[in-house]
Amino acid sequence: MSFKLRRRTAGAVSAALVALTLIGPGAASAATPDLIDTWTVIPTAVNNGDYVAFRGSIYNDDTSTVSQLYLVELFRPAGFTPVPGSITIDLGGKGATCDTTGDAFIGAYKCTLGQLKPGKTATVTVVFQTSATGSTATPVWEFNTTGLGSDSGGDESHGDSWPSGTELTVSLREFGDFGGRYVLDDDSKIVENDQALDGTTNPHSTRAYAPVTGIGVTVEDIDCTTSTDPICDAFTTGFGEVSKVNVNDDIDDSGIIPTTLLHFYLQFDSSELEQGVNANNLTILHVWLGGFEEISTDCTYAKKSTTPNNVPPPDGSCLDVKNLPGGDLGVDVWTYHNGALRGNF
Numbered sequence: 001m002s003f004k005l006r007r008r009t010a011g012a013v014s015a016a017l018v019a020l021t022l023i024g025p026g027a028a029s030a031a032t033p034d035l036i037d038t039w040t041v042i043p044t045a046v047n048n049g050d051y052v053a054f055r056g057s058i059y060n061d062d063t064s065t066v067s068q069l070y071l072v073e074l075f076r077p078a079g080f081t082p083v084p085g086s087i088t089i090d091l092g093g094k095g096a097t098c099d100t101t102g103d104a105f106i107g108a109y110k111c112t113l114g115q116l117k118p119g120k121t122a123t124v125t126v127v128f129q130t131s132a133t134g135s136t137a138t139p140v141w142e143f144n145t146t147g148l149g150s151d152s153g154g155d156e157s158h159g160d161s162w163p164s165g166t167e168l169t170v171s172l173r174e175f176g177d178f179g180g181r182y183v184l185d186d187d188s189k190i191v192e193n194d195q196a197l198d199g200t201t202n203p204h205s206t207r208a209y210a211p212v213t214g215i216g217v218t219v220e221d222i223d224c225t226t227s228t229d230p231i232c233d234a235f236t237t238g239f240g241e242v243s244k245v246n247v248n249d250d251i252d253d254s255g256i257i258p259t260t261l262l263h264f265y266l267q268f269d270s271s272e273l274e275q276g277v278n279a280n281n282l283t284i285l286h287v288w289l290g291g292f293e294e295i296s297t298d299c300t301y302a303k304k305s306t307t308p309n310n311v312p313p314p315d316g317s318c319l320d321v322k323n324l325p326g327g328d329l330g331v332d333v334w335t336y337h338n339g340a341l342r343g344n345f
Helices: 012-022 230-234
Strands: 035-042 045-047 051-060 066-075 088-090 110-116 121-129 140-144 161-163 170-173 178-182 190-192 204-209 216-222 239-247 262-268 283-288 291-295 317-323 329-335 339-344
Touching (some): 051 140, 291 317
Antiparallel strands (some): 045 178, 140 161, 190 204, 216 239, 239 339, 283 291, 283 339
């Protein structure tokens, strides 16, 4: 995510008048405040009709306090609906709020964030249910100092503004080999693609169990015989489709030693299994940024526990393979890493 500085300044006289109201006491300069805006989509791809979170953050890199800051919604894609009660404000000024009536937004929402002191960041996150159709969507938001959108006919105060560009673009995908959403609550923690195995149309499936809410999770089945996804180049052996998994924006690739145990579930249709593969000899090849392993250790569990006790951080892993009807196999995989998974024996 690159940081971009966007400003819009009026004529010399009006800019000077506005600046006097924006910059706190003691400021010697009437220059446009030096703010850095960041826009984030969580996750960047979701299923049509599922949840996505849009987040706007703005950092005061100046030496003076901005006396009043707003976040306004300039454009909302058709079919996108704000989830009631989902809006959150982090480190806004005293009394920071967004315009709502109960749990329903009034059209295009506006957030009043109050003062923004030097070295502080204000962040607003809103969760939407996406449209049932379409392939991409790009809402437009704007931080500004007027409370009006920069394209509003009533915006005559010509304050400074920091609008989003294409950074809030979300890819909308049909449910099938792909599954993805923002994990809004406990009821949405299971993120999966089509689990109905079929030897002709759907020989493989993937599921992820989100460890917490408030994150993005995606799963996808990749057929490396037809796909150009570079993840296929990481596998020189193995069979069947590749399960590509991403929990919390590849949290384990952030440079921090991972401590969160991740749980994935893969299904193999009997037509996908190579000859001789069974529940006793199936292993899982696992590749992630900076690592590769073959998972073959059976999971062990303490009494009444559903979480294995033989997966020490940061690189422990285990699997639990089960026979399914029709000769299919299901395997629970526990690991501390995202990445991609593929069958082997």
